[in-house]
Amino acid sequence: MSELEPRAVIHLLLHVAVPLAVARLCWPAQWKRAAVWLLAGWLIDLDHLLADPVYAPGRCSIGFHPLHTWPAILAYGALTLPRRTRWFGTGLLIHIALDWIDCLLM
Structure with a gap:
């Protein structure tokens, strides 16, 4: 495997770091529980397993x-509206925002 x-x-x-910081700043009384849901936003990277190659540094x-x-991203935004799914939706949007920034830096 090549070096990253x-x-x-x-x-x-x-x-x-970003989901942990957001959880700590936005929900200080429940930050650990919020952090777990925000970090669960990483689950959307399972779709990388459908690509060939799975990891392509310039993609x-x-x-x-x-x-x-974009349809999925709109659904993630909708998940932030109900209180029950707000943390997960926020985690998904944080993940997308970080991926978008990475695309801009490529």
């Missing part, structure tokens, strides 16, 4: 992978 480039390592670290996820398309 610095941008990819920073991207992965941000996928952990933008947004618009390429099924769970990274």
Whole structure:
């Protein structure tokens, strides 16, 4: 396996650090529980398993992978509305935002 480039390592670290920071800042009394749901936003990366190759350093996820398309993103936004799914929806949107920033940096 080849070595990850610095941008990819920073991207992965941000996928952990940003949800933790958002949970701590937005829901301080319940930050641990919120953090678990925000981090669950990583589940949408399961769609990478459908791609060949699974990991391509120069490929933008947004618009390429099924769970990274605009209809899916709209659904994630809708998940933020009900209180019961708000943390998960927020985690999904954080994940998409970080992926979008990564695409801009490519």
